[in-house]
Amino acid sequence: MIEKCQIFTPEINVKELLDAANYTNNLYGKKVIENACGDGNILKEIVKRYIKDCLKNMINIIEIKKGLEHDIYGTEIDKVHFAKCLENLDGIAEFYGIYDVKWNIFNQDFLKMNLRDTFDFVIGNPPYITYRDLDEETRTFLKEHFRSCRYGKFDYCYAFIEASLTCLNSTGKLAYLIPSSIFKNVFGQELRNMIVFNTVKIIDYTTRKLFEQALTSSAILLCDKGKVNDDIEYLDVVNNITHSIPKKSLMGKWIFGGYSQNSASKRRFGEYFTAAISIATLFNKAYLLKNYIEEEEYINIGGYKIERSATRVAVSPKSLNYKKRELIIFPYYYNNDTLIRYKTEEFELKFPETSKYLKSYLKELANRNSDDKNEWFEYGRSQALAHLNQHKLLLSTIVTNEIKVYDLPKDFIPYSGIYIVSKKRIPLLKAKEILESESFYNYVKGIGISANGNSLRITASDINNYEF
Ligand SMILES: C[S@@+](CC[C@H](N)C(=O)[O-])C[C@H]1O[C@@H](n2cnc3c(N)ncnc32)[C@H](O)[C@@H]1O
Structure with a gap:
């Protein structure tokens, strides 16, 4: 089941994801987690930015090493990818003369972890697995533990989005590469109810394919626990158009296009x-x-x-x-x-x-x-x-x-x-x-x-x- 979701993020989109979260400067002391980190494509860029930013701020190597051990977290369920991730991160640290980092990267199921820490950033590309492809045991576990998965045919990524929001601190940010179907699926309604409050921006790749194998298109979802805006900033990447969407217009499916249903004097097709x-x-x-x-x-x-x-x-x-x-x-x-x-x-x-x-x-x-x-x-x-x-x-x-x-x-x-x-x-x-x-x-x-x-x-x- 898990193999189905092991599609890793291309470098260019990793950068866009980190830029969207504003994971760019003054990073020392800011806790970040990549909670389904695979080989570490996203963590590698996080660690690179972290070290470069520290060096720019005149923080010495010993302190940077302590920072890496305190601020950077990851989880990955797959043993092989977990090991590869550690190897990749060691390679980057060593490039900057930092050795034997005791990484907080765990070979565990993030959804069952009970992490006590809270984070300034959750950044990632979680696993997407459709309901049809989830085994019975996982379906039951998700239904019992996640509000977004209580009804209907949810996707595995709903639980990741919900769990990610939960582990943010009161000003924490979530930048997540997600299938844009979450905005429109009937069974995503409860998830949308949960995220609408803190969603600040959606970067929608619409028809641009990020992953060869994947069927739905992708978007970056940006939530900010410290902000409750009335509007969501929406960017259509393909047409390079940005507009502001009032949250109160987002009922049922989230429609971002130019079309808006205006009920006054209109007739429903179904009538x-x-x-x-x-x-x-x-x-x-x-x-x-x-x-x-x-x-x-x-x-x-x-x-x-x-x-x-x-x-x-x-x-x-x-x-x-x-x-x-x-x-x-x-x-x-x-x-x-x-x-x-x-x-x-x-x-x-x-x-x-x-x-x-x-x-x-x-x-x-x-x-x-x-x-x-x-x-x-x-x-x-x-x-x-x-x-x-x-x-x-x-x-x-x-x-x-x-x-x-x-x-x-x-x-x-x-x-x-x-x-x-x-x-x-x-x-x-x-x-x-x-x-x-x-x-x-x-x-x-x-x-x-x-x-x-x-x-x-x-x-x-x-x-x-x-x-x-
Ligand atoms: C879509 S891949 C993304 C990997 C990485 N975030 C990236 O963007 O390159 C999702 C990863 O989540 C891992 N995974 C699946 N279920 C998990 C779970 N319950 N806890 C932690 N990792 C999980 C998979 O093994 C896979 O490596």
Whole structure:
């Protein structure tokens, strides 16, 4: 689990991080901790700045050594990286003629440490591990010990941010390189409530990729325990624009872009249309038919036959973009647009060949984490099916440069992306117009979570909450 987060900070960003914290001069006597220090990329620069600043202030080598042993702290859970870090720090100290420093660097789990000291600075790039990748024991530990992790699908870094704020003294500063998703994730709300008070600055790298492997974009979060400002200074690094964001405008997701929702005289998209996430079979390998041969009454897939009447056309934003024709087994039917579920015997009798085919995946189908009352041959989730049998629009959850909206006939089944149907009989053409407008795109730029370079991830509730 821990290996997943061992991505170290490039030198240029280390410098930006330390500059943001103002870790620049008069450093003697100021306590600093890097609480997930890896090989010491950040600590190396801290130690360099510390020694140079001391020398500039005419502090002698013996005192500097004492200072290093008193002021500089680090923790790293991984033995190998911990050892490498000590070696790196010794190398720097020795370069300045300082030997045998007894470093306060610990090979420990920072979240379980119970440090008694408080610090003037916490500077670092903590581990990010998504909820999905956290083991059960860690999830339980975090839920029990950190307010920011009490509910929902938190990230490991939430606990680090919370613990870092706790170990600052009353004028201490936190400068942390974090995934910018923390500003917008639904489950980051409690964390945002905790940090908003002391956040003074956000340096947002937006589309600039700092780490090759990472999926979300990065930002520097700067908190100052000694300050409670009304505004946050926000810097968009890519466009080199700084602006001031009133904290009282930051509710729900933190939106930094030019778009601001002004409720006066505006209408909520969700009042007129429903945006919802597509169907989820929870095992597309069985249901989705990609490389098939069409026969008269059957669809032939890998030697199995599927009754044609058990299938529908399946679409995703990707398949529509590449104009690929796909089918999906649809083990339901509609009666006057009301979804009807087959009884098992009924389904097996009506579609004996499809049943035979699906049974070849019986073990995998049974292992799905399905809704409670679903039969073995049904989709894992049935939520999206109720409103599906009507004219609808489809768009991707990932927006890159433009918003593509596809028109879908009544009987097409979207298996990925967000689909939109009309409430109150307002023509879908109006929804299409709204979603393709510049104003909606600006909203997405503000509210979307950066995913891989230029792309932004949006949710169905982002669309429903849009005001036009
Ligand atoms: C993203 S890396 C950053 C390393 C370093 N801060 C840097 O920027 O170069 C995160 C580091 O945290 C360490 N780590 C993960 N969980 C930890 C924990 N509970 N306590 C201390 N270190 C931890 C990992 O082994 C990894 O080296």
